[in-house]
Amino acid sequence: MPDEQVIDTRPWERLHELAQAGDAQALGAFIESLPVAETVRAVSRLDADERTRIMGMLPAGQAAAVVGASPEAQAREIIGRLTARQAASILQELPSDQVVDIIAGVNDDAVQAILKEMRPDEAADARHLARYEPDEAGGLMVTEYLSYPESYTAADVLDDMRDNAERYADFDVQYAYCVSSFGDLVGVLRLRDLVLMPRARRLTDFMIREPFSVDAHATLDDLQKMFAERSYLGVPVVDDSGRLVGVVKRSDVEAALSKRAGSDFLKSRGIVMGEELRTMPVRVRSSRRLAWLSLNIILNLFAASAIAIFQGTLEQVIALAVFLPIISDMSGCAGNQAVAVSMRELELGMIKPRELAHVFWKEMQVGVINGVVLGLMVGTIALLWKGSAWLGLVAGGALAINTVIAVGVGGLLPLILKLLKKDPALAAGPILTTVTDMCGFFLALGFATLLLSRLT
Amino acid sequence: MPDEQVIDTRPWERLHELAQAGDAQALGAFIESLPVAETVRAVSRLDADERTRIMGMLPAGQAAAVVGASPEAQAREIIGRLTARQAASILQELPSDQVVDIIAGVNDDAVQAILKEMRPDEAADARHLARYEPDEAGGLMVTEYLSYPESYTAADVLDDMRDNAERYADFDVQYAYCVSSFGDLVGVLRLRDLVLMPRARRLTDFMIREPFSVDAHATLDDLQKMFAERSYLGVPVVDDSGRLVGVVKRSDVEAALSKRAGSDFLKSRGIVMGEELRTMPVRVRSSRRLAWLSLNIILNLFAASAIAIFQGTLEQVIALAVFLPIISDMSGCAGNQAVAVSMRELELGMIKPRELAHVFWKEMQVGVINGVVLGLMVGTIALLWKGSAWLGLVAGGALAINTVIAVGVGGLLPLILKLLKKDPALAAGPILTTVTDMCGFFLALGFATLLLSRLT
Numbered sequence: 001m002p003d004e005q006v007i008d009t010r011p012w013e014r015l016h017e018l019a020q021a022g023d024a025q026a027l028g029a030f031i032e033s034l035p036v037a038e039t040v041r042a043v044s045r046l047d048a049d050e051r052t053r054i055m056g057m058l059p060a061g062q063a064a065a066v067v068g069a070s071p072e073a074q075a076r077e078i079i080g081r082l083t084a085r086q087a088a089s090i091l092q093e094l095p096s097d098q099v100v101d102i103i104a105g106v107n108d109d110a111v112q113a114i115l116k117e118m119r120p121d122e123a124a125d126a127r128h129l130a131r132y133e134p135d136e137a138g139g140l141m142v143t144e145y146l147s148y149p150e151s152y153t154a155a156d157v158l159d160d161m162r163d164n165a166e167r168y169a170d171f172d173v174q175y176a177y178c179v180s181s182f183g184d185l186v187g188v189l190r191l192r193d194l195v196l197m198p199r200a201r202r203l204t205d206f207m208i209r210e211p212f213s214v215d216a217h218a219t220l221d222d223l224q225k226m227f228a229e230r231s232y233l234g235v236p237v238v239d240d241s242g243r244l245v246g247v248v249k250r251s252d253v254e255a256a257l258s259k260r261a262g263s264d265f266l267k268s269r270g271i272v273m274g275e276e277l278r279t280m281p282v283r284v285r286s287s288r289r290l291a292w293l294s295l296n297i298i299l300n301l302f303a304a305s306a307i308a309i310f311q312g313t314l315e316q317v318i319a320l321a322v323f324l325p326i327i328s329d330m331s332g333c334a335g336n337q338a339v340a341v342s343m344r345e346l347e348l349g350m351i352k353p354r355e356l357a358h359v360f361w362k363e364m365q366v367g368v369i370n371g372v373v374l375g376l377m378v379g380t381i382a383l384l385w386k387g388s389a390w391l392g393l394v395a396g397g398a399l400a401i402n403t404v405i406a407v408g409v410g411g412l413l414p415l416i417l418k419l420l421k422k423d424p425a426l427a428a429g430p431i432l433t434t435v436t437d438m439c440g441f442f443l444a445l446g447f448a449t450l451l452l453s454r455l456t
Numbered sequence: 457m458p459d460e461q462v463i464d465t466r467p468w469e470r471l472h473e474l475a476q477a478g479d480a481q482a483l484g485a486f487i488e489s490l491p492v493a494e495t496v497r498a499v500s501r502l503d504a505d506e507r508t509r510i511m512g513m514l515p516a517g518q519a520a521a522v523v524g525a526s527p528e529a530q531a532r533e534i535i536g537r538l539t540a541r542q543a544a545s546i547l548q549e550l551p552s553d554q555v556v557d558i559i560a561g562v563n564d565d566a567v568q569a570i571l572k573e574m575r576p577d578e579a580a581d582a583r584h585l586a587r588y589e590p591d592e593a594g595g596l597m598v599t600e601y602l603s604y605p606e607s608y609t610a611a612d613v614l615d616d617m618r619d620n621a622e623r624y625a626d627f628d629v630q631y632a633y634c635v636s637s638f639g640d641l642v643g644v645l646r647l648r649d650l651v652l653m654p655r656a657r658r659l660t661d662f663m664i665r666e667p668f669s670v671d672a673h674a675t676l677d678d679l680q681k682m683f684a685e686r687s688y689l690g691v692p693v694v695d696d697s698g699r700l701v702g703v704v705k706r707s708d709v710e711a712a713l714s715k716r717a718g719s720d721f722l723k724s725r726g727i728v729m730g731e732e733l734r735t736m737p738v739r740v741r742s743s744r745r746l747a748w749l750s751l752n753i754i755l756n757l758f759a760a761s762a763i764a765i766f767q768g769t770l771e772q773v774i775a776l777a778v779f780l781p782i783i784s785d786m787s788g789c790a791g792n793q794a795v796a797v798s799m800r801e802l803e804l805g806m807i808k809p810r811e812l813a814h815v816f817w818k819e820m821q822v823g824v825i826n827g828v829v830l831g832l833m834v835g836t837i838a839l840l841w842k843g844s845a846w847l848g849l850v851a852g853g854a855l856a857i858n859t860v861i862a863v864g865v866g867g868l869l870p871l872i873l874k875l876l877k878k879d880p881a882l883a884a885g886p887i888l889t890t891v892t893d894m895c896g897f898f899l900a901l902g903f904a905t906l907l908l909s910r911l912t
Contacts, residue, residue: 036685037805044806069684071804162652174630174647191630195651196618228525229492233689233707251689254710261717262800268721269796270789276797277806278818286825289793293826296789297833300782307778315774322763325781325893326756333726333752337745340725341732344718348527349493350500350733362734369742370749377753437781 011038012045019050024057031062036069044074044279052081055090064093067102073275076105084110088117091126096143097252100129128245137223138216140256141237141246146176148203150186155199157189177236177244178207185213185236185244213238216245220260223253225349264343264425270296272426299430303328303437310445317448317455319386323378323395327402328440330374335406335436338363339428342414346424353418359411367407375400390454398444406436467494468501475506480513487518492525500530500735508537511546520549523558529731532561540566544573547582552599553708556585561730584701593679594672596712597693597702602632604659606642611655613645633692633700634663641669641692641700669694672701676716679709681805720799720881726752728882755886759784759893766901773904773911775842779834779851783858784896786830791862791888794819798870799880809874815867823863831856846910854900862892 011034018027031039043051043066055063055078067075067090079087079102091099091114103111103126111130115123125143132138146168148157157176161168176194178187187207197206213236214226226235227250234249266275273288307314307324314320342359345351351359379396383389410432414424448455467490474483487495499507499522511519511534523531523546535543535558547555547570559567559582567586571579581599588594602624604613613632617624632650634643643663653662669692670682682691683706690705722731729744763770763780770776798815801807807815835852839845866888870880904911 035681037681041806065685071806158651161648165648191647191651192617192621195614195647225491225493229521249707251705251707251710254707254714258710258714258717261714261721262803265717265721265724266796266800268724270793271796271800275800278797278801278815279806282821282825286822289790289822290826290829292793293786293789293830294833297782297786297830300785301837304778304782307781311774311777314777315771318767318771318774321767321770321777321780322760324777325763325784325897326753326760328781329756329889329893330749330753333749334745337726337748340722340727341734344722344727344731345734347718350497350527350735359734365738366742366745369738370746373746374749374753377750381757433785437785441781 011042015042015046015054016050019046019054019057022057027054027057028059028062031058031066036065039066040070040074043070043078044277048077048081048281051078056082056086060089061093063090068094068098071275071277072101072105073277073280075102079103079114080106080110084113085117087114092118092122096122096125096129096246097140099126100132100139101134103130104134132216135220135256135260136216137214137218137237137248138239138245140220140223140252141216141248142252143246144171145234145236145247146171147179147244148176148189150178150180150202150204150207152178152203153199154194154197154201154203154206157194157203158199175234175247177211177247178203179244183243185211185238185242187211188236211236213244214248216240220253220256223248224257227253267423267425268429296430299434300437303434303441306438306441307445310441310449313445313449313452316452317391319382319388319391320395320444320448323382323399324441324444326378327395327399327444328437330378330399331402331406331436331440332433334367334370334374334403335410335432336429338367338407338410339414339424339432342411343424343428346414346418351415353415356412356415359415360408363407363411364404367404370407371400371403374403388455390451394444394447394451394455398440398447402436402440402443405439406432409435467498471498471502471510472506475502475510475513478513483510483513484515484518487514487522492521495522496526496530499526499534500733504533504537504737507534512538512542516545517549519546524550524554527731527733528557528561529733529736531558533736535559535570536562536566540569541573543570548574548578552578552581552585552702553596555582556588556595557590559586560590588672591676591712591716592672593670593674593693593704594695594701596676596679596708597672597704598708599702600627601690601692601703602627603635603700604632604645606634606636606658606660606663608634608659609655610650610653610657610659610662613650613659614655631690631703633667633703634659635700639699641667641694641698643667644692667692669700670704672696676709676712679704680713683709723879723881724885752886755890756893759890759897762894762897763901766897766905769901769905769908772908773847773850775838775844775847776851776900776904776911779838779854780897780900782834783851783855783900784893786834786855787858787862787892787896788889790823790826790830790859791866791892792885794823794863794866795870795880795884795888798867799884802870802874802880807871809871812868812871815871816864819863819867820860823860826863827856827859830859844911846907850900850903850907850911854896854903858892858896858899861895862888865891 014030018030034042043054046054067078079091115126118126129138174191176189177185178189180186187203187209188211189203189207193206214223216237216239232250234247236244237246237248239245270292272292276285276288346353375396378399379392382395383392413428413432417424417427470486474486499510502510523534535547571582574582585594585599630647632645633641634645636642643659643665644667645659645663649662670679672693672695688706690703692700693702693704695701726748728748732741732744802809831852834855835848838851839848869884869888873880873883
């Protein structure tokens with residue numbers, strides 16, 4: 001079936017045809033037949049106008065499934081380009097935490113227009129959630145949970161659950177919450193208790209009192225720690241006045257951590273202005289990347305100026321030119337290892353940012369050993385290549401010392417950046433490279449200048 | 457209260473005292489008073505013998521909480537050094553998927569001895585799970601779930617849940633599973649249905665038939681895709697013959713993804729032989745890091761040989777020595793951005809490994825623009841510094857072309873490595889650096905050789 005193969009490998013061509021034909025029904029059926037991940041990929045390959053058109057043609061539920069499974073950057077683009085009414089009907093189908101993540105990146109006027117088109121309760125939820133940072137409990141929580149007044153009986157709750165089974169289908173109903181008439185969280189109800197209790201028993205008789213809850217401003221780190229210590233699948237979130245405002249689920253916290261790790265990875269490789277998808281306009285992709293590269297060129301010039309200063313020496317000991325990149329690269333590598341371990345230990349909570357002395361001491365032990373070993377290796381290579389023990393001493397010595405510096409700086413940088421409330425994933429790499437390049441060039445060419453008579 | 461402050465900042469000193477005193481009760485009480493994360497950190501700061509001693513002194517439940525919250529490397533060390541009986545009593549308290557992760561890193565003889573000391577059913581579970589890779593459904597699933605024969609009634613299930621409420625406390629009981637007499641998965645029971653049904657109804661009357669399940673060998677990528685498309689919190693896992701063998705939970709999949717992202721981050725910065733904690737012996741830390749550095753030194757020599765070949769040219773145009781590291785670093789940066797975007801798009805499922813042409817075309821557009829911009833910047837700097845347009849042309853031209861190469865290679869490398877079933881997080885960085893260094897040196901010094909008469 002050659003036709004099916006074409007559809008299978010390039011479903012966006014079929015989407016394109018269906019969009020051209022304007023056949024909403026065939027489009028819906030085709031998308032229904034694709035796994036969501038394939039639809040997301042196919043939709044991303046269309047040009048922006050066509051993408052918007054197709055999303056507008058789909059029924060809200062189907063469009064929401066696609067938007068919900070899309071990378072955030074693409075979800076925002078889609079929502080931002082649809083009419084407010086279309087956008088609202090799609091967002092209404094998504095869980096509240098996801099709605100907030102998406103509209104956080106859409107411009108304010110558009111968001112207001114969309115909120116006006118949403119059901120008033122959903123819009124109120126979204127407005128409420130939008131007041132929190134995406135990475136704190138308030139931004140990660142969902143507002144889809146069950147809460148009941150403390151005056152209710154088990155029967156009242158079970159009847160409500162039965163009557164609204166449809167609406168609660170996506171809710172996590174293992175727990176329900178009991179609130180006072182002011183909306184304060186006063187207890188947690190386990191579904192299994194509800195089930196096992198006589199129907200007439202009041203909630204206050206069997207709810208878990210003084211339930212554990214987290215503050216709406218708890219950070220992702222706080223939540224990670226909390227879930228590591230407790231086996232809960234979800235925890236109620238209260239605002240400053242103790243009112244129940246949502247539930248933060250373990251899986252959402254895990255997903256946020258995974259997202260942060262992914263974003264750290266991107267940043268550490270120079271994609272620093274938010275996610276880049278290759279389906280974005282070239283202008284955006286190119287200028288975002290250039291912003292970062294331009295900063296790096298300045299740091300690079302700074303480092304390379306060390307070579308400019310010692311040009312005279314280098315001219316006389318030209319063999320050293322071969323070793324300069326080796327010295328800067330290798331100590332950069334060694335320093336990056338220390339950066340990685342510090343960032344990981346910080347994340348795991350195994351070190352605190354202020355424990356500089358501990359990290360320095362631990363890194364020095366490894367740094368000295370590895371510096372000496374690398375220095376001996378490169379020194380020996382220089383000796384064998386040019387037959388000059390002095391050249392070996394200069395190249396090997398510079399690498400050894402620079403490795404010790406790099407490992408120390410690399411180990412400490414993430415802690416110092418954390419203390420300064422800067423993002424280590426972003427800043428540690430370029431700072432380290434600049435330091436190791438500059439020091440490496442200085443050491444090698446400085447030693448060579450001192451030993452010039454032996455080297456020429 | 458100066459004493460409390462000491463305890464707060466350096467709890468390991470107090471642990472050390474309590475271990476010396478051998479007072480198990482005081483030790484238990486002190487650890488009870490610390491948040492688990494603090495205990496984990498404190499325990500990590502002790503030397504290995506003392507750590508083992510303290511873990512052996514604790515009641516199994518308390519020790520399990522610490523082991524369960526420890527980084528895997530530390531959990532393994534603790535379990536590996538305790539007696540088999542102590543280790544078994546701790547592991548019995550942990551969820552089955554965590555047990556498997558921990559014992560996967562302990563040597564085989566020790567594992568056999570530990571399994572012998574475990575309760576037969578727990579040992580059988582662990583043996584069973586250990587047959588799967590840690591990153592497939594079988595390795596991620598838990599065996600703590602409820603399953604009932606299809607002949608049961610709602611009342612049978614509810615009675616069992618009531619009778620064993622204690623034992624099921626850590627189970628996720630929102631769903632229970634219905635199995636045939638052969639153990640085949642035949643249906644899923646929703647707790648809320650169980651509750652709302654007349655007690656005498658048979659499970660087969662209201663279970664969800666032909667339930668969705670995943671194969672025990674489904675990969676983490678498969679599971680990520682599956683959970684993205686369905687709002688389930690957990691999914692039953694079946695073996696090749698359709699028997700129910702466990703349940704894989706959304707939160708565990710999210711946690712595994714987050715772990716993988718963390719491990720990719722470490723690898724991309726040269727920590728490649730498993731997690732390093734600074735509490736590990738220096739010998740281990742140093743030699744693991746050196747293994748990676750030694751490989752890089754070889755790649756570096758390879759790249760630097762380009763300079764050796766053109767030494768004569770460089771000697772005559774020594775100003776170019778300042779630009780060599782700038783050219784190799786900057787194009788390396790540009791290439792790394794492309795690597796990051798490819799790895800991210802692969803992870804998101806937005807590109808497939810075989811779509812080389814698509815990625816190449818998308819990268820070329822950005823690569824050419826950014827190459828020209830960077831080349832013009834560096835060329836202008838060279839012109840202004842030395843007043844030589846030819847030097848500017850050589851340095852800027854080499855950077856421009858090398859950036860295009862770097863961006864192309866960087867974009868394609870993760871796809872090619874994926875096609876070859878190699879790990880891009882590990883290999884993309886060093887390969888890219890070697891290529892960009894070598895090409896950069898070749899281009900700059902090659903151009904200089906061609907234009908030597910203009911440059912001197």
